[in-house]
Amino acid sequence: MPYLSDRIELIRISPIRMIAALLDKARASRSIISFGGGAPSLPPPRELLEEIENLIREKPIKALGYCGTRGLPELRNLIAEDLKKYTGVEYDGEKEIMITDGSTEGIFLTFLSILNKNDEVILIDPTYLGYTEPIKLAGGRIVRIPAKVENGYQPDPEDLKNSVTKRTRAFVLLSPDNPTGRVISREFVKTLVDLAQEHDFWIIYDGAYQHIVYEGENTWPQSYPGAKEYTISVHTFSKEASIPGLRVGYVAAPKEVISAMEKLKQYTSLAPNTFAQYALLKFYENGVKERYLRDVVIPTYKSRRDLMGELIRKYLPEARTITPHGAFYFFVDIRPYLELMGRNDKEFASRLLYRKEVVVIPGSYFGSMGNGHVRMTFVSEPEERIKEGIERIWEFVFSYTI
Amino acid sequence: MPYLSDRIELIRISPIRMIAALLDKARASRSIISFGGGAPSLPPPRELLEEIENLIREKPIKALGYCGTRGLPELRNLIAEDLKKYTGVEYDGEKEIMITDGSTEGIFLTFLSILNKNDEVILIDPTYLGYTEPIKLAGGRIVRIPAKVENGYQPDPEDLKNSVTKRTRAFVLLSPDNPTGRVISREFVKTLVDLAQEHDFWIIYDGAYQHIVYEGENTWPQSYPGAKEYTISVHTFSKEASIPGLRVGYVAAPKEVISAMEKLKQYTSLAPNTFAQYALLKFYENGVKERYLRDVVIPTYKSRRDLMGELIRKYLPEARTITPHGAFYFFVDIRPYLELMGRNDKEFASRLLYRKEVVVIPGSYFGSMGNGHVRMTFVSEPEERIKEGIERIWEFVFSYTI
Numbered sequence: 157m158p159y160l161s162d163r164i165e166l167i168r169i170s171p172i173r174m175i176a177a178l179l180d181k182a183r184a185s186r187s188i189i190s191f192g193g194g195a196p197s198l199p200p201p202r203e204l205l206e207e208i209e210n211l212i213r214e215k216p217i218k219a220l221g222y223c224g225t226r227g228l229p230e231l232r233n234l235i236a237e238d239l240k241k242y243t244g245v246e247y248d249g250e251k252e253i254m255i256t257d258g259s260t261e262g263i264f265l266t267f268l269s270i271l272n273k274n275d276e277v278i279l280i281d282p283t284y285l286g287y288t289e290p291i292k293l294a295g296g297r298i299v300r301i302p303a304k305v306e307n308g309y310q311p312d313p314e315d316l317k318n319s320v321t322k323r324t325r326a327f328v329l330l331s332p333d334n335p336t337g338r339v340i341s342r343e344f345v346k347t348l349v350d351l352a353q354e355h356d357f358w359i360i361y362d363g364a365y366q367h368i369v370y371e372g373e374n375t376w377p378q379s380y381p382g383a384k385e386y387t388i389s390v391h392t393f394s395k396e397a398s399i400p401g402l403r404v405g406y407v408a409a410p411k412e413v414i415s416a417m418e419k420l421k422q423y424t425s426l427a428p429n430t431f432a433q434y435a436l437l438k439f440y441e442n443g444v445k446e447r448y449l450r451d452v453v454i455p456t457y458k459s460r461r462d463l464m465g466e467l468i469r470k471y472l473p474e475a476r477t478i479t480p481h482g483a484f485y486f487f488v489d490i491r492p493y494l495e496l497m498g499r500n501d502k503e504f505a506s507r508l509l510y511r512k513e514v515v516v517i518p519g520s521y522f523g524s525m526g527n528g529h530v531r532m533t534f535v536s537e538p539e540e541r542i543k544e545g546i547e548r549i550w551e552f553v554f555s556y557t558i
Numbered sequence: 559m560p561y562l563s564d565r566i567e568l569i570r571i572s573p574i575r576m577i578a579a580l581l582d583k584a585r586a587s588r589s590i591i592s593f594g595g596g597a598p599s600l601p602p603p604r605e606l607l608e609e610i611e612n613l614i615r616e617k618p619i620k621a622l623g624y625c626g627t628r629g630l631p632e633l634r635n636l637i638a639e640d641l642k643k644y645t646g647v648e649y650d651g652e653k654e655i656m657i658t659d660g661s662t663e664g665i666f667l668t669f670l671s672i673l674n675k676n677d678e679v680i681l682i683d684p685t686y687l688g689y690t691e692p693i694k695l696a697g698g699r700i701v702r703i704p705a706k707v708e709n710g711y712q713p714d715p716e717d718l719k720n721s722v723t724k725r726t727r728a729f730v731l732l733s734p735d736n737p738t739g740r741v742i743s744r745e746f747v748k749t750l751v752d753l754a755q756e757h758d759f760w761i762i763y764d765g766a767y768q769h770i771v772y773e774g775e776n777t778w779p780q781s782y783p784g785a786k787e788y789t790i791s792v793h794t795f796s797k798e799a800s801i802p803g804l805r806v807g808y809v810a811a812p813k814e815v816i817s818a819m820e821k822l823k824q825y826t827s828l829a830p831n832t833f834a835q836y837a838l839l840k841f842y843e844n845g846v847k848e849r850y851l852r853d854v855v856i857p858t859y860k861s862r863r864d865l866m867g868e869l870i871r872k873y874l875p876e877a878r879t880i881t882p883h884g885a886f887y888f889f890v891d892i893r894p895y896l897e898l899m900g901r902n903d904k905e906f907a908s909r910l911l912y913r914k915e916v917v918v919i920p921g922s923y924f925g926s927m928g929n930g931h932v933r934m935t936f937v938s939e940p941e942e943r944i945k946e947g948i949e950r951i952w953e954f955v956f957s958y959t960i
Contacts, residue, residue, distance in 0.1 A: 290825045432831075
């Protein structure tokens with residue numbers, strides 16, 4: 157067999173994807189309780205499903221045919237209107253919006269579009285796993301600023317100021333955050349926007365959970381005066397429309413960025429899924445999106461969140477966490493228990509699965525600040541199984557610590 | 559606005575995608591006759607459409623949920639069986655097959671997986687446009703060997719031998735070919751396999767049109783003894799199932815290559831479209847695929863091909879071309895006419911569109927050997943419009959040459 161490229165050694169298998177097989181097993185076995193993955197567990201909006209049936213019956217050739225690399229103009233225009241509503245910013249659907257294969261492709265194309273060798277990207281630690289490897293593939297370097305449970309997982313604006321160098325090319329902001337559930341503070345975003353303008357770097361905003369907010373309001377960095385020209389805003393329909401398997405997201409950014417991404421996308425995936433885009437037109441019509449979020453998504457997940465929070469406080473009183481105001485997760489500092497057990501977070505997770513058939517994600521997967529933490533999602537299991545899962549965790553910890 | 563990366567300047571907008579807007583216009587205006595794009599114009603198999611409706615009614619959460627990065631195991635196993643039938647080669651569905659976002663992603667991941675800086679990739683000139691830019695993005699260099707109409711667009715095995723160097727890392731074989739419709743000769747493939755084994759380079763086989771063969775049989779390089787370990791075989795459902803808008807393809811390769819591609823794909827697109835994969839299970843059941851190709855695809859396109867060939871001979875007797883034994887295109891050397899007209903192939907195409915509303919693709923888009931040629935697809939228009947289109951081309955040429 158001939159050689160493979162050196163870049164393959166540069167990147168690692170995503171730990172989250174490594175446990176995908178585990179989660180498959182969890183789905184197959186009713187006895188495994190999964191607080192692991194972050195996939196929505198609700199059916200998509202009825203109107204979207206009905207539209208798929210209509211498309212198949214009425215225009216299969218058109219709906220299953222190619223579309224342009226940037227995606228359907230009709231959908232891009234609806235997205236622009238929608239962004240206006242939430243961010244207050246005008247985007248031109250033709251020039252400043254591009255449809256992507258989920259936000260994963262949006263993130264990948266973003267880094268390829270902006271990074272030269274040794275350019276620095278500042279990440280919050282802990283944060284989503286999917287940024288580091290594409291930064292490395294694009295030749296960039298990673299700089300981190302911490303977020304700690306004692307500050308509500310809010311990063312410190314002073315740390316951000318101190319981490320900016322001449323080589324800073326971008327800062328990545330995920331809000332609401334995975335794994336912590338933190339909704340970013342307005343104070344931090346204000347500092348971020350000022351620094352980006354002063355030092356001419358990009359704000360990459362990841363809006364994966366933008367509408368999964370239980371209290372207060374999300375902050376979009378492009379909403380600040382003058383910030384639009386510094387912001388690459390990456391989005392997905394996976395969470396807010398509960399359709400991760402259709403692989404559709406979008407990017408909103410200055411037209412030069414969209415042109416650069418379009419050039420790249422021709423060779424990464426040619427064009428987005430036409431069919432899913434036609435179906436998604438219905439998501440923006442007649443208030444479907446707002447109704448689905450307000451009546452289905454938020455109440456279901458909020459209720460599960462409240463239950464899980466209450467149970468964590470009851471059964472793991474020494475643990476420290478925050479009540480997540482958004483997204484799908486509790487990020488729990490369990491160091492008091494780990495010390496008593498003589499285990500780290502990875503050992504905790506693997507033994508918990510083996511002994512009690514409960515899946516949690518080791519916090520160290522999300523950065524060194526996540527050491528001694530576990531991420532637990534409340535969206536995968538119904539309430540009675542959330543209760544049973546936390547009880548099993550308590551039994552597991554108790555068996556070590558008595 | 560902050561800077562963009564230098565790599566954006568390295569690559570060009572695909573000329574084919576540049577005319578996508580044009581083709582959109584063609585679709586909107588009945589008066590434009592398109593011999594331009596290469597998208598199937600037939601509805602997908604009925605069984606596949608019915609399955610989409612079933613999925614929506616019976617298991618929307620599962621069908622619209624995430625799957626693993628490599629794709630659904632059931633589909634990968636069916637693909638392995640199918641490849642065995644055509645190539646005679648055993649593939650392990652679990653380890654040696656990965657689902658991709660069309661063959662575009664397969665090609666992109668292939669080059670990222672095998673190329674280091676300045677590694678050489680040998681292409682046939684002319685060939686499909688989609689190889690050069692991802693080779694450049696991966697740091698590779700392009701070497702070309704010619705294919706000429708007088709040799710039936712078959713490349714010369716001697717040219718291949720002479721182009722291999724110490725830096726040769728891969729050869730790309732598209733058969734049946736775009737733009738020429740040539741089905742590769744067994745003699746050439748034999749030489750290719752021998753050279754790959756001797757010099758330890760990859761054979762990248764692009765099977766986009768593998769089943770669109772009108773006479774004779776396609777040759778799969780992995781079918782040769784010992785060749786499997788040297789072959790990365792890239793495929794798509796876009797042409798053979800007429801579903802380009804669903805963006806599904808696959809790669810069959812040694813397990814080390816699939817592992818490398820999986821690592822990369824986690825960050826390019828995370829996972830393939832789950833929904834389309836479930837629907838495609840039906841493509842492999844109960845002889846659906848063979849029946850669809852035999853009863854629908856091949857007879858429809860063959861009849862159009864025969865008509866277009868006859869009309870080219872009648873109306874453009876000085877042009878030189880071959881009867882394509884596969885794929886969707888005539889690649890026509892029109893230099894005798896261009897000389898009389900004092901135009902090159904790009905000017906010919908743009909003036910033809912302006913004056914006569916017929917779309918053809920300039921041959922020089924496919925490599926320097928394509929200068930003075932045009933590519934004309936016979937799959938986009940029904941027969942009466944093929945006739946009208948060729949008559950309009952004749953009128954156009956005639957208006958210049960009398």
